[in-house]
Amino acid sequence: MTGAVSARRLGVVSCHACGLVCQDTLPQEITPQAAHDPHVPGSDAPDNADRGRSYHVDCPRCGAPLHRRRPNSIARAWALLLAGLIFYIPANVLPVMYTSLMGKGSENTIMQGVIEFWKSGSYGIALVIFIASVLVPCTKFLVLGVLFVTSQRRSRWAMKERAKLYRMVELVGYWSMLDVLVVAVVAALVKFQGLSDIEPRIGILFFGMVVIMTMLSAMSFDPRLIWDGDTE
Amino acid sequence: MKTFPHLVACEHCDSVYERTPLALGQLARCERCDAILYRASRLDVDRWLALTVAAAIVFVMANVCPVIYISFKGLHNEATLWASAAALAHGPAAPIAVPTAMSIIIVPFLQISLLGWVLMYARFGKRAPGFERAMRMLVALRPWSMVEVCLLGILVAVIKLSGFLQVAPGAGIWATALLMILLTLIANRDIHWLWEITEPARSAEEVQA
Structure with missing residues (x-):
């Protein structure tokens, strides 16, 4: 594709934490291609005896463990994404907030909150909350799912675009925390016993868990896997 | 272990490049995936x-x-x-x-x-x-x-x-x-x-x- 050479071909590995490029002395991966690929390093590494055993090499500069790819990247990413997806159901069905005004109490789910803003004429705010709490998480589920499936199949389809998509997910993902913070601020303020009260409800816990799980899922995924199908 | 401080590997696609000094405000992008490799600090x-x-x-x-x-x-x-x-x-x-x-x-x-x-x-x-x-x-x-x-x-x-x-x-x-x-x-x-x-x-x- 381009003149760029991958670290794997050069027999080097870059530290995930500090970015230092180090000589690859990690035990060889036992994959069918690697067995016949003379370019894959490790065959002359001094740790032949340790091959196959769980064993790690630390970055000589910052001490973080070195990996060619994040360990169990896809499996962890899938597990966290599915956990997020499961939490997303109670997050939407259960109320996130309880509001009482002059003795009249009502519970609101996330969507009800959005609709309330829309009906009261605050279209902008309704849109912001809708984007942060519905659109962003749903897009994230979809995008991460597509990225994981295509990387698992070592697809060479739209690699550059998929890489961009991944960076976009990392960039916007945490804005979903918005609803949790709104509930926090509102609940801290409105505490007038008897007159008016706002309290958090269980839905917000599930919603927060959705955000955290999907963030962890995106972090576990190693974007370099997108390019691994590209064998040059 | 040998290290190569003059090299930089793209965090997003694993392509390796040689580090070149940048002018103020410039940034180096990966040729393959377009991610930012590093930038000159202002x-x-x-x-x-x-x-x-x-x-x-x-x-x-x-x-x-x-x-x-x-x-x-x-x-x-x-x-x-x-x-x-x-x-x-x-x-x-x-x-x-x-x-x-x-x-x-x-x-x-x-x-x-x-x-x-x-x-x-x-x-x-x-x-x-x-x-x-x-x-x-x-x-x-x-x-x-x-x-x-x-x-x-x-x-x-x-x-x-x-x-x-x-x-x-x-x-x-x-x-x-x-x-x-x-x-x-x-x-x-x-x-x-x-x-x-x-x-x-x-x-x-x-x-x-």
């Missing part, structure tokens, strides 16, 4: 440290001063960032108070204090005690710092409440806005070059040898 260590100290001051203000005041039928109330996180701790959703407090208070606090610690020594070309750990933590903390989301949350809360009671912004909201800008300036930048401008302290084994 800030020298002294300015960076100065902004970090400013962030620390603003951080204290954002945490001490109430962000919003409200009044309703003659009753008044106010909320700080801490009170907001604590408000979640009551009731069935209590566990969510922990990540909330982390993302708006504890993570920014750690970012500011770790950067301050590392930069204080980096001014003299030295690596602070615990430099390696601090640098790794700074990288790990970055995605969990959510001051900007918090600010938007406060604004949404203001609009939400202004429908049925009187709302006034407190000093804390301005401090939070400033903190957001300063944190973006100090923490969302390429910290890798701190490794290059600092000399490693000689470890005990090296001294013995």
